[in-house]
Amino acid sequence: MTEPLISLKNVGKLFGDGQVRALQDVSFDVRPGEFISLVGPSGCGKTTLLRIINGLISPEEGSVTVMGKKPEPGPDLAMVFQSARLLPWRTVSGNIEFALALRGHDKVERRSRALALLGAVGLRDFADAFPHQLSGGMQQRVGLARALAVEPKVLLMDEPFAALDAMTREVLRKELLQMWARRRMAIVFVTHDIDEAVYLSQRIVLLRPRPGRIDEVVDVALPEPRWEIDPRTTAQFAELRTHLWDRIHAMARDGEALEELASAFPM
Amino acid sequence: MTEESVKPALADAVRPRPGTVSAAQLEARGRKRRQRQDGLVLGAQILIGLSLIAGMYLLNATSGKLFMPRPDDVLAQSIKLWSNGTMLRALGESLTVLTFGFLLSAVTGILGGALLGGFHYVSRVLDPYVNALNSTPGAAFIPLIIVWFGLYTEAKVVLVWNAAFFPILINTAAGIANADRDLVEMGRAFGAKRASLFWNVMLPHALPSILSGLRIGAAISTVGTVIAELTMAQSGLGGLLAQAGNRFQMDKYFAVVIVLMALGTAITAALRYAERRIGAWRVTT
Numbered sequence: 001m002t003e004p005l006i007s008l009k010n011v012g013k014l015f016g017d018g019q020v021r022a023l024q025d026v027s028f029d030v031r032p033g034e035f036i037s038l039v040g041p042s043g044c045g046k047t048t049l050l051r052i053i054n055g056l057i058s059p060e061e062g063s064v065t066v067m068g069k070k071p072e073p074g075p076d077l078a079m080v081f082q083s084a085r086l087l088p089w090r091t092v093s094g095n096i097e098f099a100l101a102l103r104g105h106d107k108v109e110r111r112s113r114a115l116a117l118l119g120a121v122g123l124r125d126f127a128d129a130f131p132h133q134l135s136g137g138m139q140q141r142v143g144l145a146r147a148l149a150v151e152p153k154v155l156l157m158d159e160p161f162a163a164l165d166a167m168t169r170e171v172l173r174k175e176l177l178q179m180w181a182r183r184r185m186a187i188v189f190v191t192h193d194i195d196e197a198v199y200l201s202q203r204i205v206l207l208r209p210r211p212g213r214i215d216e217v218v219d220v221a222l223p224e225p226r227w228e229i230d231p232r233t234t235a236q237f238a239e240l241r242t243h244l245w246d247r248i249h250a251m252a253r254d255g256e257a258l259e260e261l262a263s264a265f266p267m
Numbered sequence: 268m269t270e271e272s273v274k275p276a277l278a279d280a281v282r283p284r285p286g287t288v289s290a291a292q293l294e295a296r297g298r299k300r301r302q303r304q305d306g307l308v309l310g311a312q313i314l315i316g317l318s319l320i321a322g323m324y325l326l327n328a329t330s331g332k333l334f335m336p337r338p339d340d341v342l343a344q345s346i347k348l349w350s351n352g353t354m355l356r357a358l359g360e361s362l363t364v365l366t367f368g369f370l371l372s373a374v375t376g377i378l379g380g381a382l383l384g385g386f387h388y389v390s391r392v393l394d395p396y397v398n399a400l401n402s403t404p405g406a407a408f409i410p411l412i413i414v415w416f417g418l419y420t421e422a423k424v425v426l427v428w429n430a431a432f433f434p435i436l437i438n439t440a441a442g443i444a445n446a447d448r449d450l451v452e453m454g455r456a457f458g459a460k461r462a463s464l465f466w467n468v469m470l471p472h473a474l475p476s477i478l479s480g481l482r483i484g485a486a487i488s489t490v491g492t493v494i495a496e497l498t499m500a501q502s503g504l505g506g507l508l509a510q511a512g513n514r515f516q517m518d519k520y521f522a523v524v525i526v527l528m529a530l531g532t533a534i535t536a537a538l539r540y541a542e543r544r545i546g547a548w549r550v551t552t
Contacts, residue, residue: 054456074458085453089471098467099457150457 004029005067005154005186006053012061013048021211022048023059028205028217030154033184037191037201041248045212046190050156053188054079067153075103078147082159084139086131086146093118093127096146103150117145121175137168144172148179157189161196173200174227181225194248198222198240199232206244208251215247336518345522353507354526361492361503361530364420368427369488373481376432380439380480384473385465390440401433405491409498423495423502430491431484438480442473474545482538489531504530 006029013023023045030036038046051057052064055071064071071077078099086095096114105113118124121141123134131139140160147155161169177200180187191197197204201220208215220240222231231237326335348354383390383397408429416422446469454468496505504523511520 056452056455072458073456077456079453079456081449081453083449085449087450087468087471089474102454102458102463146457156456 003032003068005032005034006030006071006188007065008049008053008062009064010062011049011052011059011064013045013052013057013059018060023052024211024213026062026207026212026214028214030186030188032153033186034203035180035187035189035201036203036205037189037197038205038207039191039194039197039244040207040212040215041209041251042192043209043212044207045209046192046207047158048212049207050079050158050188050190053077053154054156075150076153078150078152078155080140080143080147080155080157080160082162084131084136084143086139086142088131091128091130092123092134092142095131095142096149099146099150113149114145117149118142120148120179121145135168137164137172140164140168140172141175144176144179148183151183152185155185155187157187159190159192162191162193176200177225177227194241194244195232198237198244199226204244206247209255215251218244333515333517336521340518341521341525344516344518345525348507348519348522354522357502357504357507357523358526358530359503361496361505364423364427364495364503365488365492367420367424368491369431369485371424371428372431372435372484372488375428376435376480376484377439377477379432380436380477381443381465381470383436383440384443385469390444397433397436401437405430406494409494413499418500422499423492426495426499427488427491430494431488434483434487435477435480438483439473439477442476442480443469445476446472475542478538478542478545482535482542485534485538486531489527489534493527 008029009027011023011026012021014020015022026045026049028036038049040046048057052059053066053071054077055066055073058064058070067076086092087098090098093111093114096117097110100110100113115124115127118127121144123138123141123145126134126138131142134142140163144160161172164172173196176187187201189197189201198220204218204220206215206218207213218240222234222236223229320338323335323338327337332340345354383393405426409426412422412425412429416425443465450468450472451464454464459467492503493505493508496503497509500506501509504527507523508520508527511517511523
């Protein structure tokens with residue numbers, strides 16, 4: 001058993017002067033090189049968890065460690081957002097160089113590394129274009145290249161493909177799997193797409209909403225590499241997705257039951 | 268793997284197909300249409316200009332030269348004022364006041380705006396004072412400026428600074444305070460500290476806003492310059508204006524007004540150009 005890369009213990013997070021509980025008693029580990037997905041309906045605190053792991057916000061309760069330390073934004077972690085979040089006044093290459101500059105790379109090295117990374121995501125010809133000249137899918141590729149450029153131990157991804165069209169999404173999923181197979185950093189992937197989670201990850205943390213807490217942790221033991229052996233037609237895949245959907249439907253029923261209870265006893 | 272997804276689409280768009288119009292033909296048509304439109308606009312503009320001149324002649328003929336000078340008298344006066352150096356000297360004096368006042372307000376306005384926009388505490392503390400001073404008509408400060416700085420160039424520069432400072436300050440502060448939260452979070456996620464966020468994310472994001480503040484400030488600076496030259500020791504173009512007006516030399520007066528018009532237009536056009544150049548990334552298509 002290897003030492004976990006990321007470890008969350010009884011994490012709780014409150015918002016709005018403690019009036020809204022976003023997360024309650026969330027505990028899980030991420031092992032080095034593991035692809036783990038956080039899945040759940042909206043309001044279950046997926047993005048909040050990601051921001052806690054990144055060190056952008058800290059939890060009120062429990063503890064988080066990344067490589068044994070309190071997480072802080074910096075060299076070991078990189079984030080890919082739902083929208084690419086590129087600096088519009090910088091070129092594609094300039095955007096990647098920005099992230100590299102924060103890591104203290106010198107100017108010449110920044111440029112060559114940025115170009116290498118753009119080559120890896122197939123955008124070398126667009127190095128000197130501005131973000132607004134690129135399609136949404138291409139922008140998201142730049143966002144991925146920027147995150148990979150800093151060679152993180154952990155890649156945090158916040159619904160990175162949710163805003164893309166179905167075809168681009170499918171292509172980028174395959175590319176992500178290939179990239180992960182080559183580099184083997186740990187990936188924490190937030191999505192609300194069950195199929196995507198099962199297809200990509202080795203483990204799925206299913207979250208319940210209001211307050212966000214863990215419903216179940218599911219191992220996904222599908223054969224690798226999945227960009228070659230597409231698991232989505234197998235019985236095992238269908239079984240997993242049915243199981244996850246059953247849990248989510250059960251959550252929805254609980255939610256309705258709670259709401260009925262609440263209206264039966266008006267405060 | 269990604270080239271395929273991009274290239275075929277481009278190739279399809281460029282390759283001419285039988286029965287369709289080629290790209291070059293389409294471009295030629297578009298160019299022709301634009302030229303025709305440009306011609307119509309220019310023609311209408313010339314027509315309006317000519318009728319203004321004709322209107323001046325008409326008013327001159329019906330109401331006399333005190334009411335409206337003859338355009339050719341204005342032209343003759345312009346030539347005279349330019350050739351004997353009067354206009355050039357006046358322009359120089361005005362430009363000195365304008366330039367120093369504007370530069371002073373630009374530097375202080377941008378620095379102050381960065382402070383207000385970047386530090387929430389500072390902006391909360393100073394907000395009522397900024398509002399109060401900004402809401403006071405600039406002319407209200409003229410007596411105070413005269414008492415403190417006298418009647419000459421320094422006082423005029425201070426008046427111009429006072430007029431142009433607030434639009435620059437407020438635009439800069441707003442631009443920096445409204446920095447894109449998503450981009451700031453992105454910078455933080457990659458480990459950017461406060462200073463780096465300010466220089467690499469917030470300030471570039473605010474640049475278009477700062478530039479429009481500068482443009483407004485420059486326009487107000489010309490107004491401030493003329494007001495200073497009219498109300499303090501008469502000098503420059505404003506002084507010339509007062510001189511001509513007081514003696515009812517309307518042809519001379521008009522010659523000065525034309526120079527002021529050209530000056531204001533040139534300054535605004537230059538800053539608009541800078542704005543377009545620097546804010547080019549804002550174009551989203």
